Amino acid sequence: MTQLLLFNITNGLIIGAFYVLMALGLSLILNLSGIINFAHGGFLAIGGYFAFTLTPYIGFWGALLVAPLLTAVLGLAIERVLIRRLYGRDPLYSLLLTFGLAFIFQDVTRFIWGAQGLPVSVPAFMGQPLSLDFFFITGYRLFMVSVVAVAVTLLFVLLRYTRVGIRIRAGTLDLDTVAALGINVRALRTLNFAVGIFLAGLSGVLAGGQLGLEPTMGDGLLMPSFIAIIVGGVGSLTGTLLGGLLIGVASGVTSVFFPSASEAVMYVMMAAVLLVRPRGLFGEEGMMT
Amino acid sequence: MSVASLPAARRVARRPLALALVWLVLLAAPYWMPFLGGYTALGTRVLVLGLAAMSLNFLLGFTGVLSFGHAAYFGLGAYGAGLALKFLTASTPLALILGTLVGGIAGALLGALIVRRRGVYFAMVTIAFGQVFYYIAFRWSSVTGGDDGLRGFSRQPLHLGAVTVDILGNAEAFYYFVLVCFAIAVALMAFLLRSPFGRTLLAIRENERRARFLGIPVELHIWLAFVISCVFISLAGGLDALLNNFANPHELHYSQSGDLVIMAVMGGMRSFWGPLLGAALFVVLQDYVSSLTTNWMSFIGLLFVVVVLLFPRGLLGFLQRGSDK
Numbered sequence: 152m153t154q155l156l157l158f159n160i161t162n163g164l165i166i167g168a169f170y171v172l173m174a175l176g177l178s179l180i181l182n183l184s185g186i187i188n189f190a191h192g193g194f195l196a197i198g199g200y201f202a203f204t205l206t207p208y209i210g211f212w213g214a215l216l217v218a219p220l221l222t223a224v225l226g227l228a229i230e231r232v233l234i235r236r237l238y239g240r241d242p243l244y245s246l247l248l249t250f251g252l253a254f255i256f257q258d259v260t261r262f263i264w265g266a267q268g269l270p271v272s273v274p275a276f277m278g279q280p281l282s283l284d285f286f287f288i289t290g291y292r293l294f295m296v297s298v299v300a301v302a303v304t305l306l307f308v309l310l311r312y313t314r315v316g317i318r319i320r321a322g323t324l325d326l327d328t329v330a331a332l333g334i335n336v337r338a339l340r341t342l343n344f345a346v347g348i349f350l351a352g353l354s355g356v357l358a359g360g361q362l363g364l365e366p367t368m369g370d371g372l373l374m375p376s377f378i379a380i381i382v383g384g385v386g387s388l389t390g391t392l393l394g395g396l397l398i399g400v401a402s403g404v405t406s407v408f409f410p411s412a413s414e415a416v417m418y419v420m421m422a423a424v425l426l427v428r429p430r431g432l433f434g435e436e437g438m439m440t
Numbered sequence: 441m442s443v444a445s446l447p448a449a450r451r452v453a454r455r456p457l458a459l460a461l462v463w464l465v466l467l468a469a470p471y472w473m474p475f476l477g478g479y480t481a482l483g484t485r486v487l488v489l490g491l492a493a494m495s496l497n498f499l500l501g502f503t504g505v506l507s508f509g510h511a512a513y514f515g516l517g518a519y520g521a522g523l524a525l526k527f528l529t530a531s532t533p534l535a536l537i538l539g540t541l542v543g544g545i546a547g548a549l550l551g552a553l554i555v556r557r558r559g560v561y562f563a564m565v566t567i568a569f570g571q572v573f574y575y576i577a578f579r580w581s582s583v584t585g586g587d588d589g590l591r592g593f594s595r596q597p598l599h600l601g602a603v604t605v606d607i608l609g610n611a612e613a614f615y616y617f618v619l620v621c622f623a624i625a626v627a628l629m630a631f632l633l634r635s636p637f638g639r640t641l642l643a644i645r646e647n648e649r650r651a652r653f654l655g656i657p658v659e660l661h662i663w664l665a666f667v668i669s670c671v672f673i674s675l676a677g678g679l680d681a682l683l684n685n686f687a688n689p690h691e692l693h694y695s696q697s698g699d700l701v702i703m704a705v706m707g708g709m710r711s712f713w714g715p716l717l718g719a720a721l722f723v724v725l726q727d728y729v730s731s732l733t734t735n736w737m738s739f740i741g742l743l744f745v746v747v748v749l750l751f752p753r754g755l756l757g758f759l760q761r762g763s764d765k
Contacts, residue, residue, distance in 0.1 A: 242560040251744025258737040
């Protein structure tokens with residue numbers, strides 16, 4: 152029983168790590184630009200497929216770095232051509248646009264790489280369980296969690312200590328003032344969008360190694376990421392981080408006792424948070440409400 | 441802007457001719473559609489989705505609140521009516537009423553949780569809560585049929601006193617049954633929008649802070665608008681279940697909510713009849729394009745992008761703007 156529970160908590164943490172990576176990207180874009188990126192799951196899938204195509208040429212490690220970068224470049228282009236036009240307009244339009252993009256991404260991915268799921272090979276030494284008692288902790292799972300941890304740490308360091316990061320955080324609080332201080336807000340938003348998409352691409356590469364690739368692979372992660380943001384509190388990246396881990400573990404633990412409710416528990420948590428603390432666990436009063 | 445922000449209900453009232461034309465087109469649809477390659481069930485589908493998009497627009501266009509999870513209430517109406525027909529009653533109107541109640545009650549409960557949110561945050565919470573019902577329909581197979589959908593029920597003949605109308609075998613009769621339901625719902629919505637309550641909703645849409653300073657209980661009004669919208673969209677969902685004799689879990693999915701929003705926006709969300717036009721265009725395009733290519737998803741996606749970038753005011757908004765110049 153203990154082992155089963157431990158197994159599911161570990162599972163929850165790993166899936167929670169994906170939620171975190173995905174939700175942090177969404178949250179970055181939402182906070183600075185007020186846009187919910189429905190196409191985030193599509194970017195995730197494209198990141199995974201880029202890695203699949205690149206691996207034969209530059210190997211797993213090269214793809215791990217280059218595929219998210221390429222995804223970010225694609226995100227940058229889409230921000231400059233399409234998304235940029237919608238800043239300051241009714242949020243309805245950005246919702247609809249990214250919604251349409253999500254459809255297009257899914258269809259194009261299917262067209263290029265096929266509707267069949269594709270397996271992704273990870274370096275052989277990572278496929279082995281680390282210990283016989285804890286058979287479920289394979290090297291790859293440990294590796295995924297470490298990559299997520301490194302990426303999240305880097306992101307927080309970047310936001311805290313670099314000039315660009317400080318500008319992004321300031322822009323989240325008051326973009327008009329940041330613009331009035333002579334900072335190029337357009338470029339800032341573009342860069343911020345690209346960083347968010349990089350995180351989506353990275354989760355795509357990692358998720359591909361664990362679950363294989365499918366054109367719809369990002370869709371299942373989108374809703375939990377929304378919930379992570381709402382539970383953690385809109386406007387707070389720390390909240391998003393903890394929210395993602397929390398709902399990951401909660402749904403992992405629930406699947407031990409009541410498997411069919413493992414999705415429902417996230418929504419129950421969201422409802423509870425909205426009832427008791429509508430701004431979310433770490434949300435600031437008045438932020439985006 | 442001044443013309444566009446006028447209450448649409450009043451604008452319609454000022455144009456009795458246009459209004460008569462709309463109803464004439466709808467009344468005669470089973471007779472003219474075959475000449476354009478349509479069929480009656482397609483017309484019924486337009487009415488059903490048109491009612492759904494108009495109900496959503498009650499919230500989206502006239503209250504200015506962005507709900508992106510309305511497919512859930514559409515689906516609740518469908519499952520409610522379907523389950524009622526399968527297990528409870530052999531009466532079509534009673535099943536419709538039960539379906540409408542189920543969706544309305546769910547909307548009232550969840551609405552109370554979310555009325556304080558605004559803008560994108562409201563949209564996010566509505567999507568997420570909408571997905572709850574999708575998962576319930578998808579997972580609770582013993583009751584809902586799971587991924588296969590709810591089957592095993594069919595619409596029953598109507599007993600109107602001495603007359604019995606066979607709406608199951610006769611597609612035209614069913615079309616007119618749906619048209620009657622549509623007319624009642626639309627008339628109620630138009631009445632509500634023209635009432636002081638409806639004007640208050642417009643005031644909230646135009647300037648929420650000012651409305652609040654005038655002493656209007658904004659949250660209560662938004663909650664009421666949300667519930668009304670959910671009630672009417674559940675009715676549309678119930679009619680959809682009757683149309684197909686089937687309820688599909690994917691009708692509760694958030695992508696269906698996106699389709700409903702694009703119908704409202706494409707037709708013109710500042711006008712009362714816009715969403716019906718949008719629904720007609722959407723249904724006909726989907727029917728046509730999916731028969732041409734397997735890449736219809738890209739097509740629908742491009743449609744979203746084009747509408748947002750080129751026709752943000754929708755077709756009716758675009759036409760009205762053109763005629764004002």
